Amino acid sequence: MTEKVSLTELQLIIRDSLYLALPDYYWVIAEISELKENSAGHCYLELIEKSPEERNVKARVRAIIWSTRYRFLKAFFENGTGETLREGLKILVKTKVEYHELYGLSLIISDIDPAFTIGEMALKRQLVIKKLEQEGVFSMNKDLKIPILPQRIAVISSKNAAGYSDFVNHLNANNFGYVFYTALIESSLQGSETEQGVINALDRIALNSQLFDIVVIIRGGGSQSDLSWFDSYNIAYHVTQFPLPVITGIGHDKDISVTDLVANKSLKTPTAVADFLIESVSGLENEIIEMISDVIDASRIIIEKNRNRIETSAIKLLPLARLMLSHVKGQLSTKIIEINNRGKELIFAATITPANQKSRLSSCVKTFVSEKGTTLQRSNQRLLSGTLNLLETKNMRVKVLESTSLLLNPENVLQRGYSITSMNGRILKDNSQIKEGDTIDTQLYKGSLRSKVVERKRRDGEKENG
Amino acid sequence: MAKREFSFNDAVAEIENILHNIESGDLDIDKLSLEVKRASELIKQCQKKLRSTEEEINSIFKDLT
Numbered sequence: 351m352t353e354k355v356s357l358t359e360l361q362l363i364i365r366d367s368l369y370l371a372l373p374d375y376y377w378v379i380a381e382i383s384e385l386k387e388n389s390a391g392h393c394y395l396e397l398i399e400k401s402p403e404e405r406n407v408k409a410r411v412r413a414i415i416w417s418t419r420y421r422f423l424k425a426f427f428e429n430g431t432g433e434t435l436r437e438g439l440k441i442l443v444k445t446k447v448e449y450h451e452l453y454g455l456s457l458i459i460s461d462i463d464p465a466f467t468i469g470e471m472a473l474k475r476q477l478v479i480k481k482l483e484q485e486g487v488f489s490m491n492k493d494l495k496i497p498i499l500p501q502r503i504a505v506i507s508s509k510n511a512a513g514y515s516d517f518v519n520h521l522n523a524n525n526f527g528y529v530f531y532t533a534l535i536e537s538s539l540q541g542s543e544t545e546q547g548v549i550n551a552l553d554r555i556a557l558n559s560q561l562f563d564i565v566v567i568i569r570g571g572g573s574q575s576d577l578s579w580f581d582s583y584n585i586a587y588h589v590t591q592f593p594l595p596v597i598t599g600i601g602h603d604k605d606i607s608v609t610d611l612v613a614n615k616s617l618k619t620p621t622a623v624a625d626f627l628i629e630s631v632s633g634l635e636n637e638i639i640e641m642i643s644d645v646i647d648a649s650r651i652i653i654e655k656n657r658n659r660i661e662t663s664a665i666k667l668l669p670l671a672r673l674m675l676s677h678v679k680g681q682l683s684t685k686i687i688e689i690n691n692r693g694k695e696l697i698f699a700a701t702i703t704p705a706n707q708k709s710r711l712s713s714c715v716k717t718f719v720s721e722k723g724t725t726l727q728r729s730n731q732r733l734l735s736g737t738l739n740l741l742e743t744k745n746m747r748v749k750v751l752e753s754t755s756l757l758l759n760p761e762n763v764l765q766r767g768y769s770i771t772s773m774n775g776r777i778l779k780d781n782s783q784i785k786e787g788d789t790i791d792t793q794l795y796k797g798s799l800r801s802k803v804v805e806r807k808r809r810d811g812e813k814e815n816g
Numbered sequence: 817m818a819k820r821e822f823s824f825n826d827a828v829a830e831i832e833n834i835l836h837n838i839e840s841g842d843l844d845i846d847k848l849s850l851e852v853k854r855a856s857e858l859i860k861q862c863q864k865k866l867r868s869t870e871e872e873i874n875s876i877f878k879d880l881t
Binding site: 675 | 828832834838852859873
């Protein structure tokens with residue numbers, strides 16, 4: 351046997367041998383299977399390599415990032431990938447093999463390549479997407495129609511997540527006063543429990559899917575990382591198979607997870623999801639309001655049309671009635687004239703007969719009376735004239751005598767218009783004694799005249815010559 | 817006997833029939849004033865109906881718009 355060594359000595363021999371044998375840095379590809387930060391800020395990891403089927407672990411090693419380096423690498427990795435260093439990630443790290451007599455072998459990580467992880471994640475994501483497409487389920491949830499009134503909402507989130515309270519507050523503070531019913535189904539939304547948590551929550555909702563219109567998966571609010579949990583095939587598959595539309599608001603600006611891709615609708619923040627729901631309801635309300643105004647407009651048109659009909663009738667009614675009335679009046683007055691004329695004729699005809707009779711009667715009477723009267727008168731006349739004749743005859747003699755005596759008195763003669771002409775006191779009875787220029791006197795019944803003779807005439811009136 | 821419900825269309829048809837009768841001169845003069853009275857009565861009812869319908873529609877939608 352060779353010489354004996356203490357354990358410490360052996361460990362130191364191993365350490366030195368390894369140091370000599372492996373003096374360089376190695377870029378190592380591995381998957382993180384465990385990760386812990388201690389209070390001093392050092393990061394302790396377990397790195398593994400799995401078989402291609404991802405069943406068995408083929409290799410395993412401890413690794414350490416010292417705190418001074420870890421502070422830098424952690425930020426560098428997160429900025430590069432959008433992911434925090436965590437179990438399940440494949441990483442490419444620059445390592446140096448160290449051996450410690452107390453703690454054994456470990457890889458000391460001094461650098462990390464985020465691009466490798468990004469590529470790995472993208473590759474893994476692509477594989478998941480491809481698988482979902484090949485199974486023909488990729489767009490199944492997208493094909494569901496969002497209900498016209500998404501008011502009953504199943505929310506998959508965690509009670510203390512800032513994103514959840516943002517969502518509920520925003521939804522209930524809507525300006526329209528719409529009421530939303532939300533039911534929280536709790537699930538862890540980061541870390542390794544994410545996958546199972548979300549799947550369980552979906553299963554619970556599916557049991558009472560008739561109570562809900564829509565499912566939302568809400569996260570966000572702080573953590574911008576750990577999105578890759580939602581690249582999980584299992585979560586994505588459950589979403590595609592879900593009977594209700596699923597809306598995601600898992601809060602990631604840069605990348606879209608596979609769950610986002612297969613969800614009915616994917617929005618960046620919980621607040622955006624709330625806005626979308628509010629807008630859906632207000633859009634519906636606007637449509638209804640438009641329909642109401644359409645109904646009102648259509649009703650007004652009908653009323654207006656009928657109003658016109660009635661007004662036309664109302665306008666026509668009175669003039670028509672008047673027209674008809676005046677027409678009838680015209681007919682009536684023609685009739686009245688006719689009746690009047692014919693009446694007069696009748697009356698005339700009727701009055702003629704009695705008047706005739708009357709006049710005939712009266713004339714008869716008159717004739718009779720006058721005849722009788724005449725006879726009477728004649729009798730009277732005869733009586734009178736007889737008497738008068740008698741008287742006449744008796745008086746005649748007396749009258750003759752009387753008148754003769756009267757006639758013989760010259761005064762009576764003068765009175766009757768005779769005159770006495772004298773010249774030189776001698777009464778003239780013949781003009782022969784008279785010459786022209788003689789003065790003669792004429793005695794009248796009253797007074798006398800003295801005249802000069804101008805001319806002598808014969809008895810026959812011819813002028814007498816000298 | 818229940819009062820027959822007022823029918824706008826029947827009323828309009830009756831009004832137009834009366835107008836037609838007056839227009840064509842078929843109407844008996846004895847009936848003219850009666851018919852004109854009837855028509856104006858119907859017109860009044862129709863206008864009332866239109867107005868009440870309009871008001872009804874307005875009030876139905878008053879709270880909604």
